[in-house]
Amino acid sequence: MSEFTVKDKAAIVGLGETKYYKRGGAPVSEFRLALEAILRACDDAGIGPTDIDGIASYSNDRNDSVRVATALGLPELRLSTMFWGGGGGGGSGAIGNAAAAIAAGYANCVVVYRALAQGQFGRFGQTPALNTISGPPAYTWPYGMSTPAQWIALRTRRFMHEHHVTQDAIAAIALACYHHAQFNPRAVMYGRPLTRQMYDESRWIVEPFHLYDCCMENDGAAAVILTTPERARDMRQRPAWIMAAAQGSDFRQGAGAENNPDYGSSNFKTLAPRLYAMAGIEAKDVDVAQVYENFTGAVMTSLVEHGFCTPDQVMEFCTVENLTWPNGRLPLNTSGGNLAECYMHGLELIIEAARQVRGTSTCQVKDAEISMVVSGPMVAPVSDLILHR
């Protein structure tokens, strides 16, 4: 590993979110949501919007960086970067790119944003009506295998088969996320607790996933501001320091038609060791984790690949008791996450990780020092982030 890393070379200093809506619930346009989240993040940091000199995003955000820079009247845009790949794989990657740009001197104050109004554009859970299809999707879509739920269910099934995992493990992940959302008034599922009986009785989306194993579809926007160590120390909020950031993909994980050789993998086997080496820590040192839940099965395999348990310990580790605040071994998705707070493509998970370091979560882990984010399991590329106090 290179001795020069982004560790402690940048910090998260501003957090901004719009109200989170059910899909179709946003009363204003997606671009306006993006602007609102950015303004709130600036306000939180105690800076003006024109202090921003860099923009980073992911998942082909529709709200173009130049339109944002123009709308905000930024005097000097010094960084405009997009993390390749879809899904939530780039959330931590965009933060890592922002931190790298700050460490390298490209920019001093970078905003990372994600805005989604699935009600105004296409839904991730639906497939467009087409007459013909070509390329890799042509080997799956015509057979009714076209959505993330459907491919992640296949990979989860294989993992469960190989390691004798039952429904209990993935149910525990859904129950933990819903438990945490009950403390978070911002959560779309606040006031709607989930029981195991409700989980079991909910409809199948695609076996082995019940309705509650699947992320929501929402409208809203979120933004995060990063800056240099010198500036971070004088900001309004306690900085959440970048301890490590990593991005990438394992061998041929992007192969089409389910030909990724390591099939039941969440795609972190080469990345996680790199991440821990940069941070100088091990899994046991992590106080709290936000793991992107597209679907519970991919959270389960991510916990394994980040060293929280072995594949054969999944049934012992993935329990409601272990994964819930305040007494669990690893409080997971402490704001409710994509399942129960809001599906803001995982940027809300990064915001929650920073809150844990600030000490302002609605499920605050006592004396949380090290706060981890896992972005995009079972897609390619993926990314990770570790913050510390």
Next chain:
Amino acid sequence: MPVPVATRDGVDREFYEGVKRHQLVVQRCGKCGTFQFPAEWICYKCHTMEPGWERVSGRGRIYSWERVWHPAHPALKGSCPYLVVVVELSDAGNIRMVGNLLGNPMQEVKIDAEVEAVFEDREGGTLVQWQLAAARA
């Protein structure tokens, strides 16, 4: 549902010509023997360009499966539940193909069960589906 067709750049043309004849023809590198699916312009193993093609038997084993209950496409309303299988082709370097398992959608599906390819002609294209090998015997 959309009908599968070859890409405009021609990378997978031989596969589609094969299924039209009800034959499974997949990419196999003439230099190093590596199978790869879906097709690419280069062999990922030895980096030979346009690695070559080979007809394979269409016999394989179920590697993973799912029963889909929620229609993600308007054309599937009324068709749920249905079964999707990932099949590993044992005589083709364990490349995998995705299709539907024919028969009762509520049948018990077993990983490692032996299956074989069945060609289903649609207007404008041909689908590759899978049936249990035992079903034919």
